[in-house]
Amino acid sequence: MAEDSDKSDTEELDEQSTSSDETKLEKEPKEKKAKGKKRGNPLGLIFNIRMLRRIVQIVFFLGINAYILTAWWGQEAITQFWTGFRDILPTLPIISPLEAEYAVIGGSFDVMQREFTSGLFPFFTLGAMVIIVTILGRSACGWVCPIGTIQDFATLPNREKIRPSPGTEKELGRMKAYIFFIVMFFTVWIGVSVVLGTADALKDALGIFADAVFDQFNPAYILFVIVPSQNWPTGFDNMWLLGTWGAVVWLQIIFVALVVIVSYWFPRWFCRWLCPAGWLYGVFSRDALVGIGRNPARCTPDVCNTCEVVCPMNIRIRRYPYQRVHSPECIMCLECKSHCPNKAIEIKFL
Numbered sequence: 001m002a003e004d005s006d007k008s009d010t011e012e013l014d015e016q017s018t019s020s021d022e023t024k025l026e027k028e029p030k031e032k033k034a035k036g037k038k039r040g041n042p043l044g045l046i047f048n049i050r051m052l053r054r055i056v057q058i059v060f061f062l063g064i065n066a067y068i069l070t071a072w073w074g075q076e077a078i079t080q081f082w083t084g085f086r087d088i089l090p091t092l093p094i095i096s097p098l099e100a101e102y103a104v105i106g107g108s109f110d111v112m113q114r115e116f117t118s119g120l121f122p123f124f125t126l127g128a129m130v131i132i133v134t135i136l137g138r139s140a141c142g143w144v145c146p147i148g149t150i151q152d153f154a155t156l157p158n159r160e161k162i163r164p165s166p167g168t169e170k171e172l173g174r175m176k177a178y179i180f181f182i183v184m185f186f187t188v189w190i191g192v193s194v195v196l197g198t199a200d201a202l203k204d205a206l207g208i209f210a211d212a213v214f215d216q217f218n219p220a221y222i223l224f225v226i227v228p229s230q231n232w233p234t235g236f237d238n239m240w241l242l243g244t245w246g247a248v249v250w251l252q253i254i255f256v257a258l259v260v261i262v263s264y265w266f267p268r269w270f271c272r273w274l275c276p277a278g279w280l281y282g283v284f285s286r287d288a289l290v291g292i293g294r295n296p297a298r299c300t301p302d303v304c305n306t307c308e309v310v311c312p313m314n315i316r317i318r319r320y321p322y323q324r325v326h327s328p329e330c331i332m333c334l335e336c337k338s339h340c341p342n343k344a345i346e347i348k349f350l
């Protein structure tokens with residue numbers, strides 16, 4: 001009952017505060033910074049959870065393409081560490097194509113697509129994904145996925161992010177579900193055709209979409225597979241090679257550029273509105289073992305909405321019961337925890 005009454009109170013406050021959200025630019029609060037300075041903890045920088053996440057993101061960005069460490073910098077030992085990691089966890093709930101030249105670890109969704117279109121059912125990949133996500137939620141989206149990382153770093157310099165209203169956010173968020181079902185329709189169709197031995201005509205008709213339908217719109221595939229496989233100029237004298245890349249490749253590059261540029265104003269917009277993999281992972285993450293909750297003795301939702309302003313997934317945290325933010329959108333980035341002025345956000349284990 002207490003939670004219900006709180007919910008209605010916060011919804012009222014939310015309606016007041018979000019009625020103009022669509023046009024209002026909200027500044028990232030400064031409370032936490034001020035507090036951090038007051039404490040004067042010389043180790044504060046080291047133990048800062050935001051800093052830790054950035055480091056983990058960079059480490060995994062290189063790690064999932066670990067062969068590059070050997071190819072470019074001769075770091076054989078580090079590459080071997082990551083290939084050892086791959087032997088334990090070959091796929092993670094992120095987007096990362098195994099077809100990339102330097103790839104060590106694949107994204108669950110990418111690998112599942114390939115397995116389906118080869119006429120196989122992805123028992124292991126699907127099972128591993130479900131286990132990871134039901135335990136850790138979408139932590140891999142928040143801490144590991146290279147496309148999430150790119151968007152986070154694009155957002156970093158901007159203190160004035162745009163937050164669409166809850167209604168608009170919900171409508172835009174539906175797009176990724178539609179994309180998921182369209183992708184899966186063609187993926188399963190190709191897989192069944194392969195099993196029946198009738199796939200040739202279908203694959204001819206689908207052209208570049210035949211192997212994995214989402215790949216051609218997948219920023220990770222474009223960035224790590226399509227772009228590196230083009231004819232790259234080695235100097236000014238053969239810059240004309242850029243002209244051989246083809247219109248589709250340039251459109252894909254423009255799309256990736258948009259993913260980065262738009263993230264400056266709309267944090268993780270690709271994750272929130274377009275990523276079919278993220279939608280799938282969200283189905284299993286809502287009631288994950290690990291999640292976020294608020295301490296009712298500390299939280300002051302009627303005078304504060306800091307956690308919501310800093311949430312890159314634009315989750316209306318105060319609308320959920322104190323006990324748990326049961327949102328499929330939560331990527332466990334812990335930005336809300338880092339910024340809460342009352343230290344009311346807690347990591348919950350069910």
Ligand code: SF4
Nearest residue numbers: 141145148271275278
């Ligand atoms: S939702 Fe974002 S972080 Fe998660 S898999 Fe998709 S691109 Fe990566």
Ligand code: SF4
Nearest residue numbers: 299300304306307340
């Ligand atoms: S959790 Fe923290 S930031 Fe969010 S409403 Fe409560 S006190 Fe404010």
Ligand code: SF4
Nearest residue numbers: 311330331333334336
């Ligand atoms: S609710 Fe908190 S942990 Fe979840 S996505 Fe938003 S800021 Fe990150």
